[in-house]
Amino acid sequence: MLDVRNLRLYYGMGGTVVKAVDGVEFRVADGETIGLVGESGSGKTSTGLALMRLLPNNVVHFSGHAFIDGVDLLAMDYRKFVAEFRWKVVSMVFQGAMNSFNPVLKVGEQVAEPLLVKTDADRKEAVNLVKKMFRQVGLPEEVAERYPHELSGGMKQRAMIAMALILNPRLIILDEPTSALDVSIQTQVINLLKKLKKELQLSMIFITHDLALVSDIADSIAVMYAGEVVEFGVSDDLLTNPAHPYTQKLLKSIPRLKGSKTLEYIPGQPPNLSNPPTGCRFHPRCPRVFDKCSLETPPSIAVGNGVVKCWLYGGEKEG
Ligand SMILES: Nc1ncnc2c1ncn2[C@@H]1O[C@H](COP(=O)(O)OP(=O)(O)O)[C@@H](O)[C@H]1O
Ligand code: SF4
Ligand SMILES: [Mg+2]
Numbered sequence: 026m027l028d029v030r031n032l033r034l035y036y037g038m039g040g041t042v043v044k045a046v047d048g049v050e051f052r053v054a055d056g057e058t059i060g061l062v063g064e065s066g067s068g069k070t071s072t073g074l075a076l077m078r079l080l081p082n083n084v085v086h087f088s089g090h091a092f093i094d095g096v097d098l099l100a101m102d103y104r105k106f107v108a109e110f111r112w113k114v115v116s117m118v119f120q121g122a123m124n125s126f127n128p129v130l131k132v133g134e135q136v137a138e139p140l141l142v143k144t145d146a147d148r149k150e151a152v153n154l155v156k157k158m159f160r161q162v163g164l165p166e167e168v169a170e171r172y173p174h175e176l177s178g179g180m181k182q183r184a185m186i187a188m189a190l191i192l193n194p195r196l197i198i199l200d201e202p203t204s205a206l207d208v209s210i211q212t213q214v215i216n217l218l219k220k221l222k223k224e225l226q227l228s229m230i231f232i233t234h235d236l237a238l239v240s241d242i243a244d245s246i247a248v249m250y251a252g253e254v255v256e257f258g259v260s261d262d263l264l265t266n267p268a269h270p271y272t273q274k275l276l277k278s279i280p281r282l283k284g285s286k287t288l289e290y291i292p293g294q295p296p297n298l299s300n301p302p303t304g305c306r307f308h309p310r311c312p313r314v315f316d317k318c319s320l321e322t323p324p325s326i327a328v329g330n331g332v333v334k335c336w337l338y339g340g341e342k343e344g
Contacts, residue, residue, distance in 0.1 A: 026228050027053040027196055032089035032099075034068075034075045041299040042085060045071040047252035049089070050325065050332075053196065053245075058222060058229040060239030060260070062275075063249030064295050069232045070120055072249070073198045075099075076230075077117050078106055093196070112139050116189040120200040120232075123181035126173035133159075133169025136188040143192060158187040161224070163217055179210040183217065190221070196228040203238065215242055237279045240264050248272050251296050251306040258331025268333040270311050305336065313337060 034046040045068045053059050061069050074080065076091050076098065091098040098110055119125075126135055136158070137151040146154065156166040162183045173181065182202060189197050199218070203211040219242060221227055233239050239246060239260075246263045248256040248271065256269040267273045277289040293310040296302055302309050308318040317336050326338045 026055045026057075026093060028090070028092040029072075029076070030090040030092070032072065032075055032091065033086060034071050034080070034084060035086040036081065037083045037085040038299065043299045044252050044301060045298055046075055047301075049249070049252070049254050051245075051247040051254055051257050053228045053230060055195075055228060056222065056226045057244045058218075058231055058242055060236075060243030060246040061230055061232045061249060062236050062239055062246055063234065065234055066295055066298070067249040068252040068298070069234075069249055070200055073117055073200050073230065073232055076115060076198060077111060078103065079111075079117075112143060112189075112194065113192045114194055115196045115198070116192070116194040117198040118182075118185050118189045118200060118202050121205065123178065123185050123205065126181065126184075128173055130172075131169065132171055132173055132176065132184050135173075136169070136184055136191060139188065139191050154191065155187070158191055159184070161221070162187045162190075177210075178206050179213060182206065182214055186214075186217070186221075190225070190227075193225075194227075196230070198230045198232065200232045201234070202231070204233070204235075211238070218242060236264075236275055248275065251301055252298055253306060253334060254332075255307065255334045256331065257333075258329065262329060262331060266329075268328050268331065268338065269307075269335050270313050270337075271307050274310075274312075305334070 029049060029051050032046055032049040036043040036045055049072055051059060061072065063069055080087060089099060093114060098106060133152055133155050137155045140146045140151040140154060152169065155169050159166055159168055164180060164183050168180065203214050206214060222229060231239055231242055243260050245258065246260050247254045250271050256263065256272045263272065267276055274289065274291045278291060291310060296306055304319040304321050305323050308314045323334045323336045324340050325332045325334050326340050328338050
């Protein structure tokens with residue numbers, strides 16, 4: 026359904042260029058959830074914003090493709106994208122957004138806003154649709170009449186999800202939707218997303234720094250490191266048999282997943298994206314680094330049903 030190719034988004038920062046998204050590629054099938062996983066600063070949020078064409082004003086380079094059924098969201102006229110695609114086909118729950126409700130407006134009015142702005146619905150129709158959507162996300166209808174401070178964190182996040190779904194998009198991007206919530210509430214939100222996925226045949230991009238969390242919901246996983254997707258594959262394969270040394274390290278640093286007896290941490294720091302390491306960006310931290318790694322950038326190499334960017338898997342045409 027969604028096919029992201031060679032996505033790049035660079036920011037200008039006081040004379041330097043931050044390559045936040047640098048050649049990202051992944052696919053999301055109809056009704057599928059993919060987890061976009063990586064450490065803080067790896068470019069996950071920037072990838073989501075790029076797909077929504079919501080670019081901060083210091084962007085100095087933006088390129089690539091994002092095809093939905095063959096239509097390139099990034100190449101089409103911007104006004105057409107805003108009128109016909111943003112929120113209607115692709116929507117996003119922004120990182121930390123549940124705390125950005127306007128405190129003086131009722132929750133229902135705020136959730137109804139996309140309907141009022143983007144459709145012919147009048148206020149009454151909009152409120153009715155909001156209430157219907159609230160039921161779908163497990164909120165009592167009367168929450169529409171409340172003010173944001175009267176809602177718990179979990180309820181606010183449900184309301185945010187309702188707002189992102191109000192125009193019936195086919196794809197929803199959720200940026201760290203559970204990070205600010207208690208663990209028990211996290212589970213409830215994950216269960217809600219699983220339910221919605223089934224009921225609405227939704228495709229989802231679930232962004233998180235938490236590989237253990239995403240293993241519960243994602244059909245496929247894209248692992249981001251320093252602005253690149255270094256491994257992409259079916260969740261079960263990737264979690265049981267990770268190919269990229271970074272994914273392997275990431276799995277060993279998670280206490281909750283099966284099979285990790287001794288906890289490891291990944292030595293070193295994620296790189297500075299205004300001056301990323303040459304060759305493979307993970308090479309300064311990689312336990313399996315060899316000569317070629319710092320000299321040449323590994324291409325995306327098909328391994329099993331997935332793709333990995335690492336020289337250990339070949340990358341040159343065999344003679
Ligand atoms: N508007 C911006 N201007 C400059 N640098 C930015 C901006 N937004 C994000 N960055 C930088 O881009 C990189 C990726 O950020 P981000 O996409 O937020 O990553 P993540 O969501 O994985 O934490 C980081 O180095 C971050 O500091
Ligand atoms: S290309 Fe080299 S440095 Fe990079 S992950 Fe593979 S082995 Fe490690
Ligand atoms: Mg982020």
